[in-house]
Amino acid sequence: MDVLVLAQFGAPVGFPTIAKLKRPRAMNSDHSSSTVPAIDRIKQEIDQLAEEQEKALQTAIIVGMTPEEAREYGRLRKRITQLVKELLALERVH
Numbered sequence: 001m002d003v004l005v006l007a008q009f010g011a012p013v014g015f016p017t018i019a020k021l022k023r024p025r026a027m028n029s030d031h032s033s034s035t036v037p038a039i040d041r042i043k044q045e046i047d048q049l050a051e052e053q054e055k056a057l058q059t060a061i062i063v064g065m066t067p068e069e070a071r072e073y074g075r076l077r078k079r080i081t082q083l084v085k086e087l088l089a090l091e092r093v094h
Helices: 030-063 067-093
Strands: none
Touching: 030 067
């Protein structure tokens, strides 16, 4: 299983994106055909959200963050956490 490390404020700069990490090996089962697309979809969404978080953090460093922006940033962080849990569960089944 791939090890996934996410910093509190998003994916560390320079780390490979989730979608580029090793795809789980195929298995001869019905789970394989339905699980792999779900894993890929989750990895892509995590990458997109992590990019949004990184941009927001870079902007906050320079100009600060409004309370509304902080709430949005928190929403992104919670969604990434949720997706990582889903991804780990799918990879365990797969």
